[in-house]
Every structure is written in structure tokens, then in C-alpha cells.
Amino acid sequence: MARIAFYAPMKSPDSPVPSGDRELARSLRTMIAGRGVPVDLVSEFKSLDKQGDAGAQARLRAGAAVEVRRLIRDLPGDCALWVTYHNYYKAPDLIGPAVCAARAIPYVQIESTRATSRLTGPWAGFAQAAHDACDAARVIFYLTANDLITLERERFGTQALVELPPFLPENTLPSRTTADGPMLSAGMMRPGDKLASYRLIAETLAHLDGAWQLDIAGDGPARPEVAALMAPFGARVRFLGQLDRAGLQAAYGRSSLFFWPGVNEAFGMVYLEAQAAGLPVVAQDRPGVRDVLLPGPAYPAPEAGPEALAEMIDRLRADPGMRQRIGSEARDRIATRHLPTAAAAVFWGAVTPLMETAS
Structure with missing residues (x-):
């Protein structure tokens, strides 16, 4: 059975620190796996630089290079797709594009942003890396119309830009409130x-x-x-x-x-x-x-x-x-x-052709 590689450069879905990013990453993994395809968290390497520190960015690039070599060597042979969640100028995907190029794996992104205004200044190198990672993606799923503006302006080649509305983790709605109270x-x-x-x-x-x-x-x-x-x-x-x-x-x-x-x-x-x-x-x-x-x-x-x-x-x-x-x-x-069933229909509709071509 084909497998899917999943990676979140800003924060691992297994992080103990709660946040909206962690919860969405977890929901994405669960949604993708809902059709019975194994979804592997292939790396917990965190590329986040909040300060715009050149030294920190150099160290992160070195660490990413180690991960690239490991994954090129160890990624399962039946990996048919790589999914990166939240690639942006403070936490670019320094791993996925290189691994996918070496192993001929289709590469897609979810919730990515292009920040051309950051191509100068303290995050210039990381902004370029995020931009290059976007270019490597066959499909970019965007969550908001605001993200689409720059993704469309900087679209690379025949890259597909697909709306994936944010969604809740479960398909069952909770009990309805009476809309009273505080x-x-x-x-x-x-x-x-x-x-x-x-x-x-x-x-x-x-x-x-x-x-x-x-x-x-x-x-x-x-x-x-x-x-x-x-x-x-x-x-x-x-x-x-x-x-x-x-x-x-x-x-x-x-x-x-x-x-x-x-x-x-x-x-x-x-x-x-x-x-x-x-x-x-x-x-x-x-x-x-x-x-x-x-x-x-x-x-x-x-x-x-x-x-x-x-x-x-x-x-x-x-x-x-x-x-x-x-x-x-x-x-x-x-x-x-905004439920997983709707999200799954969008996701699989876009990636199935890529996986069939790769297999």
C-alpha cells in the first residue's frame, strides 16, 4: 500500500505545546489517513527562527541537511506523496523539496505563504527558501483568500492552487446551544x-x-x-x-x-x-x-x-x-x-492523479 509522508516545519503535530497550528496539523493527518492510507510523520525537525538571526538560520540549515540525507536513505520505498504543512518565511521547508527531488516523490503543501517583502532583511535567506519550496510544490492548498493573493501572483509553472477551507477535527457536530447565557x-x-x-x-x-x-x-x-x-x-x-x-x-x-x-x-x-x-x-x-x-x-x-x-x-x-x-x-x-468529509474530498481530488502517476 502506498504511504504518505507528512511534515510540519514550524511545529510538529506531536508537540506537547498546544496551539492552533498543532491542532490543525493533527486534524490534517487524521483527515488524510481517513481513507486508509498510512500517513507517516517523517521528521520532527523544527526550522522556526522567530528572531531573524543569521547564525540560528545557518544552524537550522545544517540540521536540515542531516535530515535530508537521513530521509533520502531511509524513507520507505512505497512513499507516494509528501505533504508539508505551513511553509513560510520564519519556518521554511528545508527538507521536503530536496528529499522529493532525490526520491522522485510528488510534493505538495498545505497553508503556505509567499512573502516577497521578506526577501530582503534578516529573514531574506529563509524567505527565499520558503519561496523555493513553494515553487517545488505540484499543488498548494490554500486556506484563506488572503493567502491566495500572493500564491497566485507568484505561481510557478502549471502548479495547482486549490482551496481547502479550514475544518473541524470531527464529522459530527456538537449539541446545539440555546444561544442564551453569558x-x-x-x-x-x-x-x-x-x-x-x-x-x-x-x-x-x-x-x-x-x-x-x-x-x-x-x-x-x-x-x-x-x-x-x-x-x-x-x-x-x-x-x-x-x-x-x-x-x-x-x-x-x-x-x-x-x-x-x-x-x-x-x-x-x-x-x-x-x-x-x-x-x-x-x-x-x-x-x-x-x-x-x-x-x-x-x-x-x-x-x-x-x-x-x-x-x-x-x-x-x-x-x-x-x-x-x-x-x-x-x-x-x-x-x-468545514468538516473532514468536505476537506477529504478536496484533498484527494487534487492529489490522487499525482500519486497514480508516481506509482
Whole structure:
């Protein structure tokens, strides 16, 4: 039986550190293996350089060269496809293209970005490596319309660009919420964009009308800063801590709406999870985020600020029927577009011809 090689240069799906990237990598492996084809995690080599450090990049290239030699030698002879998840300028695939060229294996990528603006500066070499890896891919599956812009502009030869909408890990939808209860926010508490979303949440809460309650699921190194942001609201904000999948699903089920601004989110799995439970979402209209939200509701532009978010929340809180209708439509869209069965149909439709040619 043919086998598929799977590799994630930024973070292994077996990493003990939770993140959206790890969860999506795990979901991709499971989805691909769902048709009975063995999917092997062929390397846990991590090429990530967060700082733009030339010395670190040189060391990573040397380590990658060792992995290339090992895999050219040891990769099973029945490997019919190589899949790399999340190749980008801070974590380029330094392994897959070389191994596939040496072993005549079709090479494809999922969620890759081309960053021509990074071809100069501290990540220039890594950005070029990511660009070259994109060129080597016969198929690139893109998750958002924003990623497609540069992938299409820099498309290499007859390379296929195929939309693969982000998807939940299971084909069964959870129990539907009644869209009553407190509002819910969920996100890791860390400096940068996540903290910026929490800051925007606090600014929005200050503009809400009437009595309200917000539950927050999440934890992390920025927990003290988040707690300080929410302190003025006292008992109206309740911290749930970091929840496992079942705990988070229970939180969706007892909530009235999901509120996460989405500052610089690639797309955000929490939006899919919330909508699968039938929750209406309050978020800003941002690239990536809009790809996983129900079309139709007027999500405010980032420049409209916290006042516009508060206005959307107040409208939803005042109209249970609207919450139910939007939540129901969002749940239906998840069922048809964002589950593993839909993803598998897209994936196998694109790669089966490559595997047949290679065998």
C-alpha cells in the first residue's frame, strides 16, 4: 500500500505545546489517513527562527541537511506523496523539496505563504527558501483568500492552487446551544496579537449597554495583563482557565454569543468551533477571519473600533431570535463546508492523479 509522508516545519503535530497550528496539523493527518492510507510523520525537525538571526538560520540549515540525507536513505520505498504543512518565511521547508527531488516523490503543501517583502532583511535567506519550496510544490492548498493573493501572483509553472477551507477535527457536530447565557471569549493569553484582541475586548465591554456577563476561556504568560484589563468589570467577567476540548465545547453550549475580535488571526479555529455549536460570532472584518465566518452579518471594520463591536453585541443581546437565526445558519455552513468529509474530498481530488502517476 502506498504511504504518505507528512511534515510540519514550524511545529510538529506531536508537540506537547498546544496551539492552533498543532491542532490543525493533527486534524490534517487524521483527515488524510481517513481513507486508509498510512500517513507517516517523517521528521520532527523544527526550522522556526522567530528572531531573524543569521547564525540560528545557518544552524537550522545544517540540521536540515542531516535530515535530508537521513530521509533520502531511509524513507520507505512505497512513499507516494509528501505533504508539508505551513511553509513560510520564519519556518521554511528545508527538507521536503530536496528529499522529493532525490526520491522522485510528488510534493505538495498545505497553508503556505509567499512573502516577497521578506526577501530582503534578516529573514531574506529563509524567505527565499520558503519561496523555493513553494515553487517545488505540484499543488498548494490554500486556506484563506488572503493567502491566495500572493500564491497566485507568484505561481510557478502549471502548479495547482486549490482551496481547502479550514475544518473541524470531527464529522459530527456538537449539541446545539440555546444561544442564551453569558457571552464567551476564548484565546491563548500571550503577548502580541492575542493580547491585542483581549485589549480590544476590554475596550468594547466599556461601551456595552445594560447587564452583561462574559466568560473567558484561556491561559498563558499574559494572564496578569489580561486580568488587569478585565479588573474594572469585576464579577461580570469570569475566567474559566485553559479548557480541554470537552470543557470548551461545554462553554460554547452554555453561551449566547462568541466574541473574539481576531487581531491578525490567520483564520481562527475557535470561530469554527463556536459556529458548529450554533453561536453567532462577533468579530472584526479581517482577512482570514472573514473566510470562516458566516457571510451576511455586518462585521465591523477594524478602523470602526470598539464602539462598533459593542453595537453589534448589543443588537444580538437584545434579539434572541436573531441570535438563533444567525447561529443556525452558521451551523449549517459548518456542516457543509468545514468538516473532514468536505476537506477529504478536496484533498484527494487534487492529489490522487499525482500519486497514480508516481506509482
